Amino acid sequence: MHDTDYIIIGSGHNGLVCALKLAQAGHRVLVLEQAQQPGGASRSGEATLPGFTHDLYATNIGLFLGSQIYQEMKTEFHQNGFDLAVSDQPFASVFPDGDGIGVYTDPEKTMEQFRRQSSHDAEAWQALLTFFDQTAPHFLPLLQLPLPSWPAARQLYRMWRALGYAKTVELGSMILKSPRQFAEHWFENEKVQALFIPWAFHLDFGPDVSGGAQFPFVEPPLDHRNGMAIAKGGISNLITSMIKALEKRGGQVLTQHPVEKVLVQNNRAAGVMLGNGKAIHAKKGVIGNITPTQLVTKLLDREVLPDTYVERYKKFRYGPGTMMIHLALDGPLEWNAGEDFDKFAYVHIGPYVEDVARTYADALNGDLPASPMLVVGQQTAFDPTRAPEGKHTLWIQVRALPARPKRDSLNEIQIGPWEQMKEAYADRVMKKLEHYAPNLLSRVIARTVFSPRDLEIANPNLVGGDSISGSHHLDQHFLFRPVPGWSRYKTPIDGLYLTGASTWPGGGLNATSGYLLAQQLLKS
Numbered sequence: 308m309h310d311t312d313y314i315i316i317g318s319g320h321n322g323l324v325c326a327l328k329l330a331q332a333g334h335r336v337l338v339l340e341q342a343q344q345p346g347g348a349s350r351s352g353e354a355t356l357p358g359f360t361h362d363l364y365a366t367n368i369g370l371f372l373g374s375q376i377y378q379e380m381k382t383e384f385h386q387n388g389f390d391l392a393v394s395d396q397p398f399a400s401v402f403p404d405g406d407g408i409g410v411y412t413d414p415e416k417t418m419e420q421f422r423r424q425s426s427h428d429a430e431a432w433q434a435l436l437t438f439f440d441q442t443a444p445h446f447l448p449l450l451q452l453p454l455p456s457w458p459a460a461r462q463l464y465r466m467w468r469a470l471g472y473a474k475t476v477e478l479g480s481m482i483l484k485s486p487r488q489f490a491e492h493w494f495e496n497e498k499v500q501a502l503f504i505p506w507a508f509h510l511d512f513g514p515d516v517s518g519g520a521q522f523p524f525v526e527p528p529l530d531h532r533n534g535m536a537i538a539k540g541g542i543s544n545l546i547t548s549m550i551k552a553l554e555k556r557g558g559q560v561l562t563q564h565p566v567e568k569v570l571v572q573n574n575r576a577a578g579v580m581l582g583n584g585k586a587i588h589a590k591k592g593v594i595g596n597i598t599p600t601q602l603v604t605k606l607l608d609r610e611v612l613p614d615t616y617v618e619r620y621k622k623f624r625y626g627p628g629t630m631m632i633h634l635a636l637d638g639p640l641e642w643n644a645g646e647d648f649d650k651f652a653y654v655h656i657g658p659y660v661e662d663v664a665r666t667y668a669d670a671l672n673g674d675l676p677a678s679p680m681l682v683v684g685q686q687t688a689f690d691p692t693r694a695p696e697g698k699h700t701l702w703i704q705v706r707a708l709p710a711r712p713k714r715d716s717l718n719e720i721q722i723g724p725w726e727q728m729k730e731a732y733a734d735r736v737m738k739k740l741e742h743y744a745p746n747l748l749s750r751v752i753a754r755t756v757f758s759p760r761d762l763e764i765a766n767p768n769l770v771g772g773d774s775i776s777g778s779h780h781l782d783q784h785f786l787f788r789p790v791p792g793w794s795r796y797k798t799p800i801d802g803l804y805l806t807g808a809s810t811w812p813g814g815g816l817n818a819t820s821g822y823l824l825a826q827q828l829l830k831s
Contacts, residue, residue, distance in 0.1 A: 309590035311337040313828075314579055316566045316606075319347025319768070321807045321821030322596030323549045323560075324376045328825030330556035337587065338558065339579065341565035344543070345550060347596070347766055347807075348774065349816065351541030355635040355753035359700050360541040360693040364631060364762070364774065365816055366684055366702060367653075368536050368545065369529060374818035375451060380552060387548035390539040392690035394652035397530035399644070400502045401743045402658045407644025408502050409651055410527060412534045425496040435493050439528040442478045445469055447525075450812050453823050454786040454794055482521050483781075486512055487660055489520035497659060503527060504663050505655035508680055508706050510779045510814060511626030513667030514660050518781040535652040540692045569593055569606045569803060576803035592802040594824065598768050598776055598809045599623045599789045602798070616799050619790040623809070624783055627670035627707035628759030628772025630679075632733050634701035635753040639688070640744040650688045656681040656743060666707060673713035675720060675732060678739055680706045699750075705736055710759050710771025725758035732758075768807065775814030776807065788813060796824040804828075 313329055315322045318340035326336045344350050348364040355361065371377055372391075377384065399409035408424065411417045421429035445466035452459040467475045484492065486507035490500035503523040504514055512519025538545040550560050568580040570588070578588035595602055599620040603612060642648035657663045657680050669676040684702030687694045694700050712722055720731045733756040741747045757765070759772020768776045777789065786794045788811045796804045806824045808814040 310578070310587045311335045311589055312591045313337070313594060314339060314587060314589040314592075315594045315596060316569075316579065317341075317347060317596030317768070317807065318345035318546075318550075318560055318562070319596045319807055320349050320371070320546065320549070320816060320818055322347070322594070323546065323553065324374075324818045324821035325594060325596075325806055325825045326558050326560075326821075327376065327380070327549060327553050327556070328822060329828065330553055330558040332829050334591065336553070336558040337589075338553075338560040339564040339566055339581070339587075340560065340562045341767070342765065343563055345560055345562055346543055346546035347768065349542050349546055351538075351543040354633040354755045355700075358695045359635045359698065359753070361633045361700050361755075362537070362542045362684075362686065362702060363633075363757070364766075364769075366537050366542060366686065368538055368542065368816050369526075369533065370815050370817040371545070372533075372536055375822050376818050383552050384545070384548040387551040389545050389548035391536050392539040392686075392692075393534040393536045394650070394689040395534050396647070396651045397535035398527070398653040398655065399648055399651040400498070400505065400655045400657065401642060401644045401648065402498055402501075403742065405643040406498065407642065407648055407654075408498055409648065410502070410531050412531060414531075417531060421499065424499050425494070428494045428496050428499045431493045431495075436528055436531070438481075439524070441474070442470065443525075443528075446478060446482075450817070451819050451823075453827070454811050456795075481524060483518055484520040485515050485517050486519040486523055487514040487664075489523055490660065501657050501659045501663075502655075504660050505657060505680060505682065508663055508667070509682065510775055511707070511773070512779070514664045516780060518779075518784065537652070537686055537690060539690055566606065568608075569595075569602075569800075571607065571611045571800055571803075574611070575801040589802075592804060592828065594804045594806055596768075596807040596821070597805070598770060598807075599805065600770065601767060602805065607800070611800065613799055616793075619793075623789055624778045624780075625710075625770045625773040626775060626778045627667070628710045629762060629774040630705035630708055630729065630732065630736070630759060630772070631757040631762070632701075632703040632705065632736060633755045633757075634703070634751050635694070636699040636701055636750040637752050638697065638750050639699055640685070640701070640750065641746045642744050644743070649685065651685060652689065654683040654685065656683065656739065669716055670707040670709050673709045673711070675708065675712050675715040675717075675722075675728075677716040679708065679736065681736065681740060682706065683740065698752075703736065703740070704774075708732075708759055708772065710773075725760035729756045729758035729761070768809070777809045777813075779813050784813060785811065796820065796827060
């Protein structure tokens with residue numbers, strides 16, 4: 308007896324994308340989610356007060372809008388209640404002296420921001436955009452192809468033919484740089500350099516980690532051209548629209564259905580065992596939208612896996628943790644950098660390259676950073692549906708923190724479980740933010756803090772509060788993700804597959820690994 312064709316463990320967006328493609332092809336699909344609310348790290352809710360909708364974790368959906376699944380199904384997603392809110396002021400950085408630099412979709416406004424700092428850097432910004440425009444049509448498609456694969460090899464060959472040897476090598480050198488090397492290669496002003504560094508730290512690239520130039524090379528030009536997009540009314544509206552599309556095709560999503568074990572018969576995934584002891588059988592396969600370590604330490608019996616595979620997966624490395632602070636405000640922030648700064652989708656506070664480097668070192672060494680990097684999301688500035696009239700939400704991502712702190716850099720917070728420390732550390736964050744927006748505390752009417760431990764409890768894929776489900780350093784990225792030899796979503800068990808942020812192409816709302824896995828299954 309088979310209850311379904313495919314079982315998908317976890318309702319993160321990649322799991323849902325995979326389910327959609329399989330159901331589209333006529334397969335019976337069942338998605339099992341341990342949490343009360345689907346979506347994984349893509350969830351929204353009234354985290355502070357009734358009427359205030361917060362994206363609890365992820366918020367920026369720019370990568371999703373460039374995904375294959377969105378291009379194919381955008382009409383249906385929007386018919387199902389998904390809508391966009393797009394800011395024409397995508398991001399900015401602010402500094403202790405009251406200055407700030409903002410990037411707009413308006414080219415002249417953006418150029419003026421650079422000119423205020425350095426005429427050289429204004430010209431360098433234009434040169435960077437030109438280099439991006441020349442190369443992006445050739446390398447961005449690689450991010451939506453399986454690695455390694457003949458299609459990826461053909462795309463690399465086409466890129467070499469189109470760009471020529473010199474520019475292809477220059478592009479490779481650019482992507483392999485550290486964030487600091489990238490910023491210093493293009494720009495001379497320390498504030499302009501600092502504008503780009505936070506994008507690498509959205510992942511786990513400190514300023515001096517090789518390969519960290521990828522995100523600051525890609526994200527700023529894309530945001531400048533397209534603006535920053537979020538899901539109108541909360542990111543859960545995107546997840547709900549995907550589930551409606553899945554259900555229309557006969558698929559099913561069951562929440563509060565934790566999976567305790569993957570059932571294996573004759574080296575083939577036969578189904579799953581739920582927490583209540585119920586077995587559900589799958590005819591064609593089981594797909595885990597989970598981390599590799601969960602697979603080998605919890606969901607599979609040790610004896611069904613090769614020793615080398617288990618050891619490699621146990622060594623899968625996670626990045627430093629994240630804290631999320633959600634605020635309900637009775638009005639907008641008043642930034643020292645200028646009145647226009649309350650309209651930027653993201654405001655980064657490093658403030659400088661060396662500050663981010665110090666924070667990264669502290670987090671890796673187990674120290675609570677004295678001054679963490681802040682990503683301040685002002686979603687209600689361009690999506691007023693998320694709060695009552697005249698009110699606002701504030702989304703603060705605190706990067707980066709140790710999963711298990713050993714010391715406090717300032718010797719002010721007594722080290723213990725995160726539950727005991729999180730409010731005190733959130734006070735430190737608020738004090739830092741208040742330096743740049745002095746009216747902060749007078750605006751706050753409610754606050755909710757999610758520590759790194761809270762993130763992992765809510766979503767086991769966020770191990771230690773790692774918001775990207777595994778380090779993206781070069782030895783664990785591209786064709787090495789999650790581990791060398793297993794980047795094509797398969798496992799040693801027939802019919803058992805992995806997808807999600809722990810697999811290629813990694814974290815972010817890119818909707819790619821689920822799509823690639825579905826394509827692979829439909830061809831087999």
